[in-house]
Amino acid sequence: MKKGLLIILSGPSGVGKGTVRRYFENDERLNLAYSTSMTTREPRNGEIDGKDYFFTSRQDFENAIKNGELLEYAEFVGNYYGTPLKEVEKLRNEGKNVILEIEVQGATQVQEKCPDALSIFIIPPSMEELEKRIRGRKTEAEEIVQQRLAKAAQEMKMIPQYKYIVCNDDPKLAAELITTIILRHIELEENK
Numbered sequence: 612m613k614k615g616l617l618i619i620l621s622g623p624s625g626v627g628k629g630t631v632r633r634y635f636e637n638d639e640r641l642n643l644a645y646s647t648s649m650t651t652r653e654p655r656n657g658e659i660d661g662k663d664y665f666f667t668s669r670q671d672f673e674n675a676i677k678n679g680e681l682l683e684y685a686e687f688v689g690n691y692y693g694t695p696l697k698e699v700e701k702l703r704n705e706g707k708n709v710i711l712e713i714e715v716q717g718a719t720q721v722q723e724k725c726p727d728a729l730s731i732f733i734i735p736p737s738m739e740e741l742e743k744r745i746r747g748r749k750t751e752a753e754e755i756v757q758q759r760l761a762k763a764a765q766e767m768k769m770i771p772q773y774k775y776i777v778c779n780d781d782p783k784l785a786a787e788l789i790t791t792i793i794l795r796h797i798e799l800e801e802n803k
């Protein structure tokens with residue numbers, strides 16, 4: 612069986628990565644599996660441990676780094692986030708196309724290790740709209756919102772390292788564009 616694709620989905624906090632993903636992740640043609648990350652961030656209301664994230668202590672996260680258990684990791688606005696390597700490999704070996712929803716430092720590490728990874732960056736229609744969305748979600752305190760917005764401006768500078776840029780103005784359209792990109796990559800892989 613052919614090993615599944617590795618798909619990196621990045622974009623600033625609040626741009627709508629999760630919202631857009633929910634429109635395409637169950638499309639059977641894409642044969643996707645979502646890689647659940649580890650994080651030291653506190654769970655938000657409604658987030659499920661083991662599904663949205665593996666919520667963990669700093670100590671356990673640092674042990675995972677030391678033991679080489681992570682494909683990549685980064686510190687983002689005061690918390691660690693990382694991708695468990697074993698699960699990604701298992702899913703890809705089962706032929707699944709694995710989607711990593713990760714920030715730009717982690718994306719750089721994955722691109723160095725796996726140059727074939729398909730990378731997509733989601734941009735907002737404007738920085739004003741990004742601010743509206745992140746505030747509208749009401750999941751972060753004001754201080755953290757400010758830090759995430761400052762981070763967003765830096766992250767946008769990393770756009771050239773991505774293969775595809777998709778604007779999330781309408782989430783269904785953004786999802787359709789991403790679906791088209793992934794389907795074409797699946798086709799190209801099959802013909803290799």
Ligand SMILES: Nc1nc2c(ncn2[C@@H]2O[C@H](COP(=O)(O)OP(=O)(O)O)[C@@H](O)[C@H]2O)c(=O)[nH]1
Pocket residue numbers: 621622623624625629648649652683684685687692693694712713714715716717718
């Ligand atoms: N490098 C890396 N970044 C991650 C990982 N999981 C999530 N992130 C990113 O960390 C950032 C913060 O995530 P989160 O606190 O859930 O905020 P949200 O993106 O606004 O929902 C986002 O850019 C995520 O895409 C991971 O495993 N590795």
Ligand SMILES: Nc1ncnc2c1ncn2[C@@H]1O[C@H](COP(=O)(O)OP(=O)(O)O)[C@@H](O)[C@H]1O
Pocket residue numbers: 622623624625626627628629630631744745747748779780781782
């Ligand atoms: N295209 C869109 N237009 C308007 N609001 C959106 C759009 N996409 C997402 N949102 C809203 O923006 C907020 C952030 O979206 P979310 O998916 O949590 O972002 P991310 O996962 O990138 O942090 C949510 O309240 C969501 O409902």
